[in-house]
Amino acid sequence: MESAKYRSPPQPPPCFNGTAESVLATINGVFERHRVILDKIVAEVTPATATFETVMKPILLSENEADKVKWVNGFYQLASPDSSLRDASRKVEELIDEFDIECNTREDLFTLIDAAYATRHSQGLDGESLHLLEKEWQRNVRNGLLLPSGPDRERFRAVQKEISSLSLSAQKILDEDTDAVWFRPEELEGIPEDDIEIAGLEQGSGENEGRVKVTFKYDHLVPLYTYAVHEATRQTYMLAVVNRANVNAPLFQKIIELRDEAARLVGFKNHAEFRISGHIATLLSYKKKDCEERGALFDGKLYFWDKLFYSRVRRSKEFSVDEVATSQYFPAELTFSAMLKVFEELFGFVFVHLSEADRARISPTGKSEDIAWHPDASIYSVWDDDEAGGGFRGYLYLDLQPRDNKYSHDACFTLQSGFRNEDGSEFYPSTVLICNLPKPSAAKPALLKHHDVVTIFHELGHAIHTLATKSTYARARDVEADFLEAPSQMLENWCWTPSVLKRLSGRWDTGEPIPDEMIARLVAAKNMNAALSARDSVHTALFDMVIHSGESQEHVKAMNCAKIWNELREELTGLHGPDGMGVEWGHGHLIIDHFITGYDAGYYGYLFSEVFSADMFYSAFKQSPMSKSQGRRYRHIILERGGTMDELKYLTEFLGREPDPKAFFKDRGIA
Numbered sequence: 001m002e003s004a005k006y007r008s009p010p011q012p013p014p015c016f017n018g019t020a021e022s023v024l025a026t027i028n029g030v031f032e033r034h035r036v037i038l039d040k041i042v043a044e045v046t047p048a049t050a051t052f053e054t055v056m057k058p059i060l061l062s063e064n065e066a067d068k069v070k071w072v073n074g075f076y077q078l079a080s081p082d083s084s085l086r087d088a089s090r091k092v093e094e095l096i097d098e099f100d101i102e103c104n105t106r107e108d109l110f111t112l113i114d115a116a117y118a119t120r121h122s123q124g125l126d127g128e129s130l131h132l133l134e135k136e137w138q139r140n141v142r143n144g145l146l147l148p149s150g151p152d153r154e155r156f157r158a159v160q161k162e163i164s165s166l167s168l169s170a171q172k173i174l175d176e177d178t179d180a181v182w183f184r185p186e187e188l189e190g191i192p193e194d195d196i197e198i199a200g201l202e203q204g205s206g207e208n209e210g211r212v213k214v215t216f217k218y219d220h221l222v223p224l225y226t227y228a229v230h231e232a233t234r235q236t237y238m239l240a241v242v243n244r245a246n247v248n249a250p251l252f253q254k255i256i257e258l259r260d261e262a263a264r265l266v267g268f269k270n271h272a273e274f275r276i277s278g279h280i281a282t283l284l285s286y287k288k289k290d291c292e293e294r295g296a297l298f299d300g301k302l303y304f305w306d307k308l309f310y311s312r313v314r315r316s317k318e319f320s321v322d323e324v325a326t327s328q329y330f331p332a333e334l335t336f337s338a339m340l341k342v343f344e345e346l347f348g349f350v351f352v353h354l355s356e357a358d359r360a361r362i363s364p365t366g367k368s369e370d371i372a373w374h375p376d377a378s379i380y381s382v383w384d385d386d387e388a389g390g391g392f393r394g395y396l397y398l399d400l401q402p403r404d405n406k407y408s409h410d411a412c413f414t415l416q417s418g419f420r421n422e423d424g425s426e427f428y429p430s431t432v433l434i435c436n437l438p439k440p441s442a443a444k445p446a447l448l449k450h451h452d453v454v455t456i457f458h459e460l461g462h463a464i465h466t467l468a469t470k471s472t473y474a475r476a477r478d479v480e481a482d483f484l485e486a487p488s489q490m491l492e493n494w495c496w497t498p499s500v501l502k503r504l505s506g507r508w509d510t511g512e513p514i515p516d517e518m519i520a521r522l523v524a525a526k527n528m529n530a531a532l533s534a535r536d537s538v539h540t541a542l543f544d545m546v547i548h549s550g551e552s553q554e555h556v557k558a559m560n561c562a563k564i565w566n567e568l569r570e571e572l573t574g575l576h577g578p579d580g581m582g583v584e585w586g587h588g589h590l591i592i593d594h595f596i597t598g599y600d601a602g603y604y605g606y607l608f609s610e611v612f613s614a615d616m617f618y619s620a621f622k623q624s625p626m627s628k629s630q631g632r633r634y635r636h637i638i639l640e641r642g643g644t645m646d647e648l649k650y651l652t653e654f655l656g657r658e659p660d661p662k663a664f665f666k667d668r669g670i671a
């Protein structure tokens with residue numbers, strides 16, 4: 001893997017040595033240059049001479065250049081240790097949104113795009129160019145350019161700007177949350193030492209004397225819900241979690257009102273209907289038994305804070321799945337490099353970890369620290385293997401441990417998109433995984449639960465997608481929401497495949513792979529998890545649709561989001577909230593950043609994509625998940641295309657037929 005030819009990537013990685021001043025200056029320079037180009041198009045082109053070549057191409061080329069610095073400067077807010085830089089970076093994102101609105105609502109430009117669109121089929125365009133021109137036209141229409149200029153158009157612009165600024169303020173609250181709950185150690189009974197080392201937690205003083213600090217990051221949240229035996233502990237914690245972002249409630253309300261207003265201004269009418277019901281009798285029976293055994297009060301109800309706890313009890317009783325025992329076989333570092341090997345074998349990539357010396361050598365400034373935002377971040381250079389030509393593909397960054405003021409979920413972000421330079425050479429992408437995985441303890445390395453393994457594999461799937469896509473324009477990297485999650489969801493199947501789990505495992509002390517019977521139990525319990533998480537997804541997706549489908553502005557203004565969230569959850573999942581606290585006991589919707597960061601009215605995409613991902617897995621990989629030929633075919637037909645053409649077209653090409661939901665039903669044990 002470490003052969004000499006991989007030592008010198010043809011392109012340096014992006015630098016992260018920005019300051020609060022420099023990021024703002026850089027982004028303003030980008031806007032200035034782009035504005036000059038737009039003005040030039042408008043001055044020189046007329047509707048009669050408007051084509052892809054004269055109108056769209058210069059815009060897209062300018063975007064390619066902008067893309068090199070845009071995301072990097074907007075990224076600091078998620079993970080930089082410097083608070084002034086995080087604030088400036090947030091400002092950058094606000095300015096980017098504002099500038100997008102400025103560019104996307106220019107009537108003079110739309111006249112030309114409209115003219116180029118009208119003659120698109122006679123311009124001899126390649127697929128990517130035609131696809132981008134069509135999407136641009138549709139986007140302009142959605143942005144109100146068919147609205148006559150005047151007060152409505154102005155209001156539309158103002159509304160968009162306000163939404164952007166409110167979303168950023170709300171996101172800041174979520175990212176910078178350093179709040180916590182202080183528990184007495186005995187209240188944390190049941191949580192394995194491997195998950196939370198109680199002696200290592202911050203000790204309280206004053207009113208918290210004798211207590212330890214439990215944060216809301218995933219490395220504390222999941223173990224507490226899953227293992228804490230005292231119901232009061234889970235309840236107290238859950239109430240703190242769902243009320244941690246309450247300061248966002250008025251912002252959230254305002255955002256959905258403005259979205260509704262914007263939709264109405266451009267003539268859309270929203271409607272969405274969705275109904276599903278579920279029951280959780282099985283988990284309830286486990287709770288009854290558990291309460292009887294421990295002599296605890298059983299009131300016949302399953303609460304929100306009981307779900308993970310009794311799911312774990314059920315998994316261990318019915319399927320003998322012991323997650324702590326399983327995790328001994330997945331030490332983070334070993335499992336992670338084994339995952340990269342799977343991607344190497346299947347898709348023909350090579351991942352080369354960059355040492356301190358490598359980093360200094362390829363850093364544009366000669367300083368290794370300048371090509372990362374924090375000492376925790378590690379970097380890989382990514383290449384095609386020899387069979388695929390041995391070319392460079394880009395950079396993969398990892399920032400895996402939780403820390404204060406860092407993004408609190410697990411996600412993948414693009415730092416620079418790939419595209420083709422005007423001289424025909426490639427500009428290579430950079431992408432980052434931001435996670436909050438368990439930390440190593442004094443006695444053991446960081447150990448991954450099976451669900452952590454699935455999550456990392458999923459997020460790595462997004463990174464692989466970014467690294468594999470080949471397009472002329474950076475903009476053609478954008479995949480439609482209906483398909484965006486499908487490649488990553490498909491990869492999750494590998495983490496349920498016994499032969500692959502063997503490869504991903506190696507006991508932290510002895511190096512042994514995970515035993516067959518342990519795998520068999522894990523896989524047997526799969527659909528129990530699937531059914532529960534599907535209900536959560538439906539709850540989230542439906543809430544998303546309900547709040548964004550008001551019958552009128554008045555209706556939206558009168559919406560009580562906390563009430564809708566809690567009532568829908570109870571109705572769809574059958575899980576109760578605390579008794580006697582009404583329906584506004586918590587604001588769980590405010591801690592899900594999808595609603596404020598671009599997945600609004602789009603969360604259903606997670607459910608939609610699952611049909612496609614199951615279809616792809618069953619038709620190409622189920623029999624032979626490590627098939628090199630299928631892996632390469634998938635890489636070239638699906639991943640490489642990205643947003644350069646209609647996703648349904650290449651999906652159909654890959655399957656050799658139209659997609660259908662049979663595999664999805666089969667996988668869920670429904671048919």
Ligand SMILES: [Zn+2]
Pocket residue numbers: 458459462485488
């Ligand atoms: Zn995803």
